[in-house]
Amino acid sequence: MSTAELPKRHYLNANYNVWSWLLTTDHKRIAILYMISLTFFFFVGGVAAILFRLELMTPQGDLVISETYNRLFTLHGVVMVFFFLIPSIPAVLGNFLLPMMIGARDLAFPKLNLLSWYLFMAGGLLAIAAIIGGGVDTGWTFYTPYSTTYANSQVMAMALGIFVAGFSSILTGLNFIVTTHTMRAPGMTWFRMPLFVWGQYATSIIFVLGTPVLAITLALIALERGLGIGIFDPRLGGDPLLFQHLFWFYSHPAVYIMVLPTMAVISEIVPCFARKRIFGYRFVAFSSVAIAVLSFLVWGHHMFVSGQSLYAGLVFSFFSMLVAVPSAIKVFNWTATLYKGSISLDTPMLYALGFIGLFTIGGLTGVFLATTAIDVHVHDTYFIVAHFHYIMVGGAVMGYLGGIHFWWPKMTGRMYPEMWGRVSAVIIFIGFNLTFFPQFILGYLGMPRRYHVYAEEFQVLNVMSSAGASILGFGYLIPLVYLLWSLKYGRIAGPNPWGAKGLEWMTPSPPPTFNFDETPIVTEEAYAYPPLSDEPLPDDFLSDVPVADEQREPLRS
Amino acid sequence: MSTANTHVAHHYDDAEQQFDAARLGMWIFLATEVMFFGGMFTGYTTCRFMYPAAFAEGSSHMQLLAGTLNTAVLLLSSLTMALAVRSVQVNRPAVAVRLLMVTLVLGFVFLGIKGYEYATKFAEHHVPGAAFSLGEAHNPAVNPQHVELFFAFYFLLTGFHALHMLIGVTIVAIVAVQTWRGQFSSAYFTPLEITGLYWHFVDIVWVFLFPLLYLIH
Ligand code: HEM
Ligand SMILES: [Cu+2]
Numbered sequence: 001m002s003t004a005e006l007p008k009r010h011y012l013n014a015n016y017n018v019w020s021w022l023l024t025t026d027h028k029r030i031a032i033l034y035m036i037s038l039t040f041f042f043f044v045g046g047v048a049a050i051l052f053r054l055e056l057m058t059p060q061g062d063l064v065i066s067e068t069y070n071r072l073f074t075l076h077g078v079v080m081v082f083f084f085l086i087p088s089i090p091a092v093l094g095n096f097l098l099p100m101m102i103g104a105r106d107l108a109f110p111k112l113n114l115l116s117w118y119l120f121m122a123g124g125l126l127a128i129a130a131i132i133g134g135g136v137d138t139g140w141t142f143y144t145p146y147s148t149t150y151a152n153s154q155v156m157a158m159a160l161g162i163f164v165a166g167f168s169s170i171l172t173g174l175n176f177i178v179t180t181h182t183m184r185a186p187g188m189t190w191f192r193m194p195l196f197v198w199g200q201y202a203t204s205i206i207f208v209l210g211t212p213v214l215a216i217t218l219a220l221i222a223l224e225r226g227l228g229i230g231i232f233d234p235r236l237g238g239d240p241l242l243f244q245h246l247f248w249f250y251s252h253p254a255v256y257i258m259v260l261p262t263m264a265v266i267s268e269i270v271p272c273f274a275r276k277r278i279f280g281y282r283f284v285a286f287s288s289v290a291i292a293v294l295s296f297l298v299w300g301h302h303m304f305v306s307g308q309s310l311y312a313g314l315v316f317s318f319f320s321m322l323v324a325v326p327s328a329i330k331v332f333n334w335t336a337t338l339y340k341g342s343i344s345l346d347t348p349m350l351y352a353l354g355f356i357g358l359f360t361i362g363g364l365t366g367v368f369l370a371t372t373a374i375d376v377h378v379h380d381t382y383f384i385v386a387h388f389h390y391i392m393v394g395g396a397v398m399g400y401l402g403g404i405h406f407w408w409p410k411m412t413g414r415m416y417p418e419m420w421g422r423v424s425a426v427i428i429f430i431g432f433n434l435t436f437f438p439q440f441i442l443g444y445l446g447m448p449r450r451y452h453v454y455a456e457e458f459q460v461l462n463v464m465s466s467a468g469a470s471i472l473g474f475g476y477l478i479p480l481v482y483l484l485w486s487l488k489y490g491r492i493a494g495p496n497p498w499g500a501k502g503l504e505w506m507t508p509s510p511p512p513t514f515n516f517d518e519t520p521i522v523t524e525e526a527y528a529y530p531p532l533s534d535e536p537l538p539d540d541f542l543s544d545v546p547v548a549d550e551q552r553e554p555l556r557s
Numbered sequence: 558m559s560t561a562n563t564h565v566a567h568h569y570d571d572a573e574q575q576f577d578a579a580r581l582g583m584w585i586f587l588a589t590e591v592m593f594f595g596g597m598f599t600g601y602t603t604c605r606f607m608y609p610a611a612f613a614e615g616s617s618h619m620q621l622l623a624g625t626l627n628t629a630v631l632l633l634s635s636l637t638m639a640l641a642v643r644s645v646q647v648n649r650p651a652v653a654v655r656l657l658m659v660t661l662v663l664g665f666v667f668l669g670i671k672g673y674e675y676a677t678k679f680a681e682h683h684v685p686g687a688a689f690s691l692g693e694a695h696n697p698a699v700n701p702q703h704v705e706l707f708f709a710f711y712f713l714l715t716g717f718h719a720l721h722m723l724i725g726v727t728i729v730a731i732v733a734v735q736t737w738r739g740q741f742s743s744a745y746f747t748p749l750e751i752t753g754l755y756w757h758f759v760d761i762v763w764v765f766l767f768p769l770l771y772l773i774h
Contacts, residue, residue: 104568105567105568106567106568107568108578108582109578109582110566110568170589173585174582174585174586174589175582177581177585178578178581178582178585179578181577181578181581182574182577182578182581183568183569183574183578208585208588208589208592209588209589209592210592211589212589212590212592212593212595212596213592213593213595213596215593216593216594216596216597217596220596220597220600220713223713227685227686228685228686229685229709229713230685230702230705230706230709231600231604231706231709231710231713236702236705236706237604237607237608237611237700237702237703237705237706238604238706239603239604239607242599242600242603242604245599246596246599246600249596514567514568519570
């Protein structure tokens with residue numbers, strides 16, 4: 001391995017000056033821009049969370065006043081949802097990998113891709129400035145009439161920020177759909193595409209069909225505030241429930257924007273580290289599309305106690321349970337892929353296994369919530385908070401980190417330190433569960449969300465949760481340190497350190513600017529790992545030794 | 558390199574792939590537009606359902622003649638747009654330029670009539686806000702506040718539509734100049750084609766707005 005070297009020319013060293021980054025149209029560089037920005041936003045949202053978890057250590061409001069507390073959870077929710085989780089995997093890993101996985105030189109519209117990053121940054125910075133500088137305390141859901149009549153006027157600036165960033169989502173989704181349809185390499189049929197691409201495709205459907213509805217909802221809020229047009233104002237004959245319908249019509253699908261791309265990452269990691277073909281390829285592929293479609297039919301489950309009609313509640317309850325079916329199909333298929341696989345527990349796999357377990361808990365509690373009678377009891381309690389954090393943090397953030405570790409060698413050409421990777425994955429898992437499991441109990445016992453003063457008897461569980469949050473926060477810092485360290489000192493990875501299948505592994509790491517020296521021709525299906533019995537594996541298989549170039553299966557075998 | 562190939566960006570294999578991508582991209586963009594207007598239509602439908610009489614009253618204050626005229630103007634402009642694309646496809650750019658000019662003029666006529674309608678509404682105090690007054694109601698039983706809601710939707714929907722028209726005439730003007738400079742031929746006319754798609758879309762939105770706002774009493 002001493003002979004290993006980075007390729008001489010690749011996308012990172014093609015050009016060095018600042019403008020070559022800020023005006024780049026290379027999808028890989030844009031992915032890196034997104035990665036840096038998202039890390040920043042994640043940090044901002046995280047600081048807010050640490051602050052309010054500190055406040056919640058005691059039942060009294062002794063660290064911050066209610067006003068500040070409300071601003072903190074608004075900051076946290078808005079930043080984490082709109083400026084971290086929604087773009088996370090599509091904008092970083094999707095941007096970087098989607099063209100490579102289908103054998104294209106770039107996305108279909110590289111300039112729109114760059115524009116999407118600028119829109120995202122403009123929107124994000126504006127929203128943060130509005131919340132921190134002006135103070136917005138509506139929560140990430142900005143329900144009317146609070147947001148239109150009573151909250152302070154910075155709501156407009158925040159809404160504008162989210163509105164602008166929405167167009168970045170739309171452009172990303174549009175780009176992905178068009179690229180998948182028109183840019184596939186010869187031989188790359190729909191059913192040979194990696195499941196990652198299917199997942200991004202399904203997510204993109206939600207991006208393009210859902211985000212415009214958020215845009216018009218935000219525009220209406222702004223008009224309502226500015227001109228008092230009255231559509232959501234009952235005093236003028238408007239209907240505040242209409243706002244909730246429009247908001248959740250986008251925001252429920254948006255939760256699947258967060259989890260579908262994660263599922264897509266898991267579908268890549270599991271076969272690679274189990275050395276097996278994915279079980280039920282078509283089921284996994286179509287379940288992504290099924291989730292995307294069904295996700296548009298369930299929004300009313302956020303409104304069971306809002307006064308919507310009983311029949312609407314029943315229908316939404318039914319569809320919500322239905323959406324659990326394709327989600328479960330995926331879990332079963334990953335599990336079946338693991339069965340009798342040759343499993344190695346490297347960092348990406350640890351994250352993937354963590355995802356499967358935590359997503360299952362999050363998804364099953366979702367089914368509890370979809371049962372109207374239970375929801376009446378736990379609506380707007382910490383039970384809800386625990387439910388969605390199991391999916392969004394236990395699921396989506398874990399999947400994001402898993403994916404970052406899995407493709408880190410491809411993006412940078414170097415390996416991260418495996419031992420540290422495993423340690424931090426375990427710390428994150430423990431910290432996560434300690435933070436959020438007590439919240440299920442708190443919510444079930446009746447502690448409402450979004451208050452900073454609570455009854456004495458809830459203190460023990462709250463202290464547990466805050467303790468967990470500090471472990472979790474610490475866990476997130478470790479990768480930040482060693483990933484940066486590895487940029488200079490990490491071992492040279494070589495083109496395919498995991499012995500994985502897929503076109504992205506056929507090109508040097510880091511890849512050249514146009515990804516492939518020659519357009520690849522695809523002749524086999526995805527995940528064509530050889531049947532296990534034919535391949536005697538060395539003991540230390542994969543864990544430490546990068547597979548040398550010659551040992552790789554040639555694409556055209 | 559042949560003339561067609563000079564338009565192919567580096568990451569495409571050939572002109573056909575690039576054309577397909579651009580056209581699909583436009584269709585998807587139009588899908589997002591459908592959802593954008595869909596949100597407003599949903600709001601309109603909800604409120605109309607709550608206050609049918611007030612909304613009928615609101616409709617009766619529309620200027621039917623102006624609306625009908627505008628419908629005709631837009632439909633005609635869609636025809637000239639389609640013919641312009643067709644002319645370039647059969648390599649008659651000079652005809653195409655003239656047709657695009659007609660499209661442009663029709664677009665401005667539409668906006669002019671719309672502006673006239675808005676001005677009348679201002680004069681009649683039909684703009685929602687502090688100065689709103691219904692004046693003489695055809696149906697005295699309705700709550701003027703609910704009629705105001707109708708007018709809010711009227712300005713919202715037609716306002717966003719007019720904004721799309723403004724963007725539309727700008728783009729049509731640009732492609733008209735490009736056509737006049739001879740940039741398009743049967744080998745390459747992607748910008749013209751997708752401008753056409755956009756124009757027809759804006760037209761279709763109006764085809765929905767017209768009956769919803771002017772015709773249902
Ligand atoms: C397996 C299917 C799922 C079902 C049946 C389900 C069901 C529900 C229900 C009924 C609620 C409303 C509870 C209430 O407010 O009283 C809810 C809230 C929520 N769910 Fe899920 N869920 C599922 C999956 C997900 C996923 C995948 C995510 C995120 C990636 C997610 C994120 C959320 C969020 C963010 C909220 C709370 C929003 C808020 O009020 O702030 N859910 N879920
Ligand atoms: Cu939901």
